[in-house]
Amino acid sequence: MYNGRTGEQIDMIYWIDGQYIADALQEVNHFMRDWRNGQVAPIDTRTIDIATAAHNLMDVSEPYTLISGYRSPQTNAMLRSNSSGVAKNSLHLQGQAADLRLSSRSVSQMAQAAAACRAGGVGRYSGSNFVHMDCGAVRSWGS
Template sequence: MDPPTAGLSRRGILGLGAAVAFGVCDSRPAAAWEPAPERTLRLFNRQTGEGFEGVYWAEGRPVTEAMARIDWVLRDHNGDICRRIDLALLNRLSEMQEKLDSPHPFEVLSAFRSRETNRHVEGAATGSLHLEGRAVDLRLQGRRAVDLYRCALSFGDGGAGCYAARNFVHVDTGPTRRWAGG
């Protein structure tokens, strides 16, 4: 007995592949097409005492009210200047919280900074990703900075800096870079 593709031209085989692929797609259960699961964050701004704890991503998209609250909590508190915080940064923080499995929120030391504020931060780069809402400096109660740093490194992309002496890490969504500070 000949195999099912015997005697088929290249075009026929490609057509068969399309038909099989179409049939597979058509036969998938609805659950396979559900949007990404909910994503949550726990944040506490050390400068203002404000926080966010909850779902910021649901049904395949950002939760508008949660995003507005996060933007406010992570604002430049010197002038109450808000900027949209990068969704990729929030996703990274959420993933880090899952990996670290801590009941405590991230203690945010600095997130969005205006140019004016950035000028007054010791050692801040003039092109800092804090200016774009793509960077955060943080710590986590009960964890050493090096533990957070290793967690950030485990993703393999973005920027990560460890400031062990001051017990905080820098995490950003820029090009892949690694450093240790004082």
């Protein structure tokens, strides 16, 4: 995965033989931090699993570009003040959501792969060219 905001890249195995690797998850937490203020929070492994499963379904070698992972309350409030599309109680606040992009796949293709996982929320943001994936209730929105 490539962090489009910080320029960092992460490519790792975070799960082996039915066990998550603690050190790898710490790296994921740091990688998916709130890039605006550097705050780090635990990223829900279900969100990582959904993004990984969707990536595998699309059979791509290109890493995701991370647009947004964890968001601090301050960042979420700032984004809400600038956009009507930011939820007050966004799952980004709990480290349970990721906004992702692939240059080799359309928003529609990415959203279809994420929805096929039947494991969380999938939002299509075609105008901004990214897909929101979260581990909340199964639902979808956007176009």
